Amino acid sequence: MSKASPEIISTYKQDSSALTLKWLGKPLKPKEDYRLVRGRGMFVDDVQLPRMVYAAFARSPYAHAKIKSIDISRAASVPGVLLIWTGEDLKKRMRPLPQATPPPARNAIDYPLAVEKVRFQGEPVAMVVAESRYAAEDAASQIDVDYEPLPVVVDAEKALELGAPLVHDEVGTNLIAHVHYKWGDVDHYFQHADMVVEGKFHYHRFTGAPLEPNAVVADYDERADVITVYCNNQAPMEWLPQLSAGLNMPYPKVRVVTRDIGGGFGTKLVNYVYMVLASLASKELRRPVKYVETRTENLQAAAHNAERTCYVSAAVQRDGTVLAMKMKCLDDDGAYARHEPAGMTVWAQVSTGMYRLRALENDFYAVFTNKCPSTSIRGFSRAPHLFMIERMMDRIARKLGMDPAEIRMRNLVRPEDMPYMTPSGGLYDSGNWPEGLRKALEAADYQGWRRKQEELRRQGRIIGIGVVVGSDSAGPNMAQVKMYNPGLPYTSGTEGALVQMTPDGKVRVTLGTSPQGMGHETTAAQVVADVLDVDYDDIYVQTGFDSFTSVYTMHSGTYGSRFAPLGLSAVYLAAARLKEKLAKISAYVLNCPGGDVVIEGGKAYCRADPQRSTDLKRIARIAYGNVNEMPPGMEPGLYSIAIFRPPFQNPDENKRANLALTYSYNVHVVVVEIDPETGMPRILNYVALEDSGRIVNPLVVDGQVHGAVAHGLAEALYEKYQYDENGNLLNSNFVDYLAPTALEVPSISVLHMETPSPFTPTGAKGMGEGGGTAVQAVISAVEDALAPLGGELEESHADPEVILRILKGTSS
Structure with a gap:
């Protein structure tokens, strides 16, 4: 829309003067990797406590059915069984989980175990706790449930039709x-455009498939009346209301601990339902209770992404300028709104993508269906939105006879417009997006491949080239939820950290986040060292998160690419305040003239007289022990706590607001060849250019980019949930759900640009890995390969059957 005003820019601008840039940017080997590669990680399943017992679940084989009766007599007779609960038992021990949805969806009754009826296949209907996991699972398999199947709805559009089966009768609608x-x-x-280009697109359902499934150990201490929950939730403090309400315990009585997390990708945000169940069982039995998901349970019932269907039209000029877009989008959020409908607002962080659209309209619906509840899988909401935009850019290019790279270059936000204000109020902080596109095209030999493509096509080979651009918003403004529910008391986006110099001159850091492979220990240490x-x-970063010792807010956690812009900013502020002390x-100890002292290389010296110096170990000993040498009135100790709070505002009456702190960007260029016999695409060349602001650690950044590309390739080529019309999930294990291995992931050429953000004190942005660019690039390349046959792809998954039908000229 336009360059942001100087007043807005000054509000967001951060001071980075404390950085020395001695450690930032170095490819230091990650601190945490040394522990993990030796098998010394601490995962939830590694937690072993005295007198621990084990939980297992009986789950519904139906997507929608009344529970007529549950017979637990056979299960109760299994040796070692200690407890069996159904939904009716749970109702006596807790209130329904709080709902963040607006009315009437707020009336949905949500318990961790099904009450009265089941709403998706795999929903837990009973919990067994036994002396061993084997006994618990054996007993769970012997619970007899009498179901009365009900009509099923598995399509979001059909769910809104008059007379559609209701997922929640008490709501009265599936909206x-x-x-x-x-x-x-x-x-x-639209009235003054030279043409209007239209399309319908579908972003399919998949999951993050982390190496470690959901797991929890709950340990109730009756003497202290404290519950300790060891879990792998990515943002445990964000779910304090659910835990506190479910357990009927105040926040100070609920201790949540994470250590190492075996991958998350958003799938572990909503496992609080198992945290509540295990905790209630531990309180009942006065013994620690452990639950670890099986892989089938994880794939079937843990959390999926929300499918999205969009009808899109674009107002376009003959020269390729895209003026505006209109959309109607529907999110299929599954049976419960445990994280959703947040996706119907998060997309607005990147409302116009990387383009200078003048205007945008979106009529957005979030819908209940009889499928597994959804959550924020990697690239949450932004990836499907950007997919729709990138698909439209390819359609527009073909309509105008333009090269796909040229149509993008013509519409990109220009560097002289940075920081750039979008029509929705988003504030793109920095970057040279046209130069990034040029560099990526050159590195991929784009023009060379275009020439080679024609030559290979004449030989009968089916070659396609995809080029897409993506923006990854990072550090979300949680006030975005007010767009769908103005009454929610949830705003801004904050993060905390504690930095302490201990009496021996070493440094300890605790974080408010739950890392899962992002190198938090390493990058936090680099910032503090700088x-x-x-x-x-000499810097030791606490592994994981502990609500009794870590500094946190109710925004704390690992999601939304927020650690670099928010988490490291909190670390920076805490370290800077410690440095001031x-x-x-x-200055007092050295009697420096004017109090002017320099901290450098682990020492302190007077600027006017460098011979007056001391090491920081001495200062630490003074601060903790020899406190009479401290300045009068100064508090002893060397602790520093900081909460970083960006200057976010609530959305205005037109739903305009800046919904993220930083905006990294990426350009992916991919070349594919399609096997004419199988319809399966194969990657021939892959180039990914990223600009994630100041690079804290190149090894960590490259690892995240490789992971993001692998994840995107998996979505585009392998991973897709298949439901039948009765709500049966047809691929709930790794035999049928095709998660790729290292053999299927090609070599990736990664390039970097480095445009520091003016809105974070470190200059770091999000990683640029969450925009789903890899999905868009692969689909773009496959469609380019099919273009001579008139083939167009409407889905984010390149289904070989669809490709074969196009190749054979049959109806899709």
Whole structure:
């Protein structure tokens, strides 16, 4: 839309003067990897407590059915069984889980065990706790449930039709929420455009498939009346209301601990239902209770992404300028709104993608269906939105006879417009997006491949080239939820950290996040080492998260690419404040003229007289022990706590707001060849250019990019949930759900640009890995290969059957 005003820019601008840039940018080997590669990680299943017992679940084989009766007599007779609960038992021990949805969806009754009826296949109907996992699972398999099957709805559009089966009878509709967005004069641009290009697209259902499934150990201490929950939730403090309400315990009595997490990708945000169940059972039995999901349970019932169907039209000029877009989108959120309908607002973080659209309209619906509840799988909501935009850019290019790279270059936000304000109020912080596209095209030899493509096609080979651009918003403004429920008391986006210099001069750091392979320990240590100018090896970052010792807010956690812009900013602020205290004590001890002291290389010296110096170990001993040498009135100790809070505002009456702190960007260029016999695409060349702001650690960044590309390739070529019309999941194990291995992932050429963000004190942005660009690039390349046959792909999964039908000229 336009360059942001100087007043807005000054509000967001951060001071990075404390950085020395001695440690940031170095490819240091990750601290946590040394522990993990030796098998010394601490995962939930590694937690072994005295007198621990084990939970297992009986789950529904139906997607929708009344529970007529549950017979637990055979299960109760299994040796070692201690407890069996059904939904009716749970109702006596807890209230329904709180709902963040607006009315009438707020009336949905949500218990961790099904009550009265089941709403998706795999929903737990009973919990067994026994002395061993084997006994618990044996007993669970012997629970007899009498079901009365009900009509099923598995399509979001059909779920909104009059007379459709109701997922929640008490709601009276399958509509979770509806929001109409309109930014700019959309009607004007459509009336004056040279042409209108239309398309319908579907972003399919899949999951994150982490190596470690959901797991929890709950240990109730009767003497202290405290429940300790060891879990692998990605943002446990975000779910404090659910835990507190479910357990009927105040926050200070609920201790949540994470250590190492075997992958998350968003799938572990909503496992709080098992945290509540295990905790209630532990309180009942006065013994620790452990539950670890099986792989089938994880794939069938843990969490999927929300499918999205979009009808899109674009107002276009003959020169390729895209003026505006209109959309109607529906999210299939499954049977319960445990994380959703957040997706119907998160997309607005990247409302116009990387393009200079003048106006945008979106009529958005979130819908209940009889499928597994959805959550924020990698690239949550932004990936499907950007997929729709990138698909439209390819359609527009073909309509105009333009090269797909040229149509994008023509519409990209320009560097002189940065920071750039989108029509929806998004504030794109920095970057040279056209230069990024040029570099990626050159690195991929794009023009060379275009020439080679024609030559190979004449030889009968089916070659396609995809080029897409993506923006990854990072550090979300949680006030976005007010777009669908203005009454929610949830705003901004904050993160905390504690940095302490211990009496021996070493440094301890605790974080508010739950890392799962992002190198939090390493990058936090690099920031602290740079700010304090001490040795990197003298910094110890606490593994995981502990609500009794970590600094946190109710936004804390690992999601939304938020650690670099928010988490590291909190670390920076805490370290900078600690440095100020060290400087004041040192100036007093050294009697520096004017109190002007320099902290450098683990020492302190007077700027005016460098011979007056001391090491920080001495200052630490003074601060903790020899406190009479401290400045009068100064508090002893060297602790520093910081909560980083961006200057986010709530959406205005037109739903305009900046919904993220930073915006990284990426360009992916991919070449595919399609096997004419199987319809399966094969990657011939893959180039990914990323700009994630200042690079804290290149090894960590490259690892995240490789992981994001692998994840995107998996979505586009392998991973797709298949439901039948009765709501049966047809691929609930790794035999049928095709998660790729290292053999299926090609070599990836990764390039970097580095445009520091002015809105974070470290200059770091999100990783640029969450925009789903790999999915878009692969689908773009496959469609390009099919273009001579008139083939167009409407889905985010390149289904070989669909490709073969196009190749054979049969109806799709």
